[in-house]
Amino acid sequence: MKLLLLTASAYALVPSRKLAPGPRYASARREETMVLGAVGAGALRYAVPAVAGLYAARAVKRKLAKGSRPYDREANSVGREYDAWTREGILEHYWGEHIHLGYYTDEEMEKGYLKKDFIEAKLNFTQRMMAWGGVNDATTAAGGKDVKILDVGCGIGGTTRYMATQLPEAKITGITLSPEQRDRATALAKEQGITNVDFMVKDALAMDFADESFDVVWGCESGEHMPDKKKYVTEMARVLRPGGKQVVATWCQRDNATQAFTAEEADSLDFLYSEWTHPYFISVNDYARLFASEAGLKDVVQDDWAKETIASWRHSIWVGVFDPWPVVFAGPRMWWKCFRDGVCLERMHKAFDRGLMEYGMIKGTKPLSA
Numbered sequence: 001m002k003l004l005l006l007t008a009s010a011y012a013l014v015p016s017r018k019l020a021p022g023p024r025y026a027s028a029r030r031e032e033t034m035v036l037g038a039v040g041a042g043a044l045r046y047a048v049p050a051v052a053g054l055y056a057a058r059a060v061k062r063k064l065a066k067g068s069r070p071y072d073r074e075a076n077s078v079g080r081e082y083d084a085w086t087r088e089g090i091l092e093h094y095w096g097e098h099i100h101l102g103y104y105t106d107e108e109m110e111k112g113y114l115k116k117d118f119i120e121a122k123l124n125f126t127q128r129m130m131a132w133g134g135v136n137d138a139t140t141a142a143g144g145k146d147v148k149i150l151d152v153g154c155g156i157g158g159t160t161r162y163m164a165t166q167l168p169e170a171k172i173t174g175i176t177l178s179p180e181q182r183d184r185a186t187a188l189a190k191e192q193g194i195t196n197v198d199f200m201v202k203d204a205l206a207m208d209f210a211d212e213s214f215d216v217v218w219g220c221e222s223g224e225h226m227p228d229k230k231k232y233v234t235e236m237a238r239v240l241r242p243g244g245k246q247v248v249a250t251w252c253q254r255d256n257a258t259q260a261f262t263a264e265e266a267d268s269l270d271f272l273y274s275e276w277t278h279p280y281f282i283s284v285n286d287y288a289r290l291f292a293s294e295a296g297l298k299d300v301v302q303d304d305w306a307k308e309t310i311a312s313w314r315h316s317i318w319v320g321v322f323d324p325w326p327v328v329f330a331g332p333r334m335w336w337k338c339f340r341d342g343v344c345l346e347r348m349h350k351a352f353d354r355g356l357m358e359y360g361m362i363k364g365t366k367p368l369s370a
């Protein structure tokens with residue numbers, strides 16, 4: 001603002017041609033005019049870009065304060081955004097085949113998370129989740145033959161294919177809202193010679209699978225995109241056979257039952273919802289209630305893996321800093337998109353760090369008799 005005033009006064013001081021001085025004072029006036037002209041030119045040279053820079057910075061700040069990709073069910077914003085991420089290839093370049101957070105042990109955190117391979121951390125997450133969810137036990141209980149697993153919200157199928165290699169007798173089906181993800185998942189399976197998988201575009205809230213058709217139903221980081229969390233959980237339970245296991249990993253918000261969100265917290269959550277096309281989040285407690293009361297599952301167990309996964313947010317930023325070229329060569333549209341994603345990654349880190357967000361792990365078993 002000061003610079004703006006300086007520029008304006010410099011303009012005001014430069015005499016206009018109409019008020020040209022008489023011959024007696026002409027040379028003095030000429031000098032005055034030259035000095036003032038120089039001040040004006042200087043102000044123009046430095047102040048105008050500075051003011052423009054200031055305005056641009058404020059505009060960028062304003063743009064970054066609001067999420068840019070809000071959830072819109074009618075427009076299939078989820079499918080559309082994952083289509084774009086898949087087509088661009090940038091997400092796959094940095095995150096690999098698994099589009100979920102990584103797992104870091106205490107020991108790895110002590111050594112420094114940057115020493116761990118970012119993509120390996122994601123594979124480790126899947127391994128931990130499989131062990132925690134009892135996926136191997138569930139398939140053993142089912143006799144190991146004709147075991148069917150449903151991966152709800154499969155991304156480009158990293159987890160689906162990994163399970164398929166670990167459980168060669170099983171058939172794993174992955175569903176997504178993104179046709180590009182389905183095609184990429186299918187192509188990768190073909191490339192890797194994995195035949196006991198299939199991928200389809202299907203809405204988890206309106207699945208046409210028969211009741212009780214899967215031995216394990218798995219949802220890794222898809223719940224956050226669901227506009228109806230109850231339907232998400234109960235639909236999964238509907239297609240689960242009695243005795244089968246249901247296991248979910250999902251970003252959750254703190255339980256606000258006893259302590260309401262402050263205006264600032266609500267604002268932060270609003271950004272996190274609408275930057276990556278999430279309708280809203282719920283708490284881990286809410287999920288556990290849905291598993292037990294609405295879906296009728298037993299032995300429901302919940303946990304918060306925020307500590308084990310939090311390094312992923314900043315690790316994701318660092319892998320981009322260490323290897324910026326795919327983004328650099330992708331052009332200005334991608335620079336802006338990745339810049340925005342970097343801001344969101346940092347805001348996610350902060351929200352998990354201060355307990356506003358939790359990393360929900362929930363599992364349950366379908367009773368043998370209803």
Ligand SMILES: C[S@@+](CC[C@H](N)C(=O)[O-])C[C@H]1O[C@@H](n2cnc3c(N)ncnc32)[C@H](O)[C@@H]1O
Pocket residue numbers: 078079082097098099100152153154155156157158159175176177178181202203204205219220221222225226
């Ligand atoms: C963060 S990605 C997780 C991908 C995968 N689970 C993984 O771990 O690599 C979220 C996935 O959920 C899927 N998804 C979101 N809402 C869905 C819905 N209503 N029905 C089916 N899939 C959905 C998206 O299409 C996307 O594939």
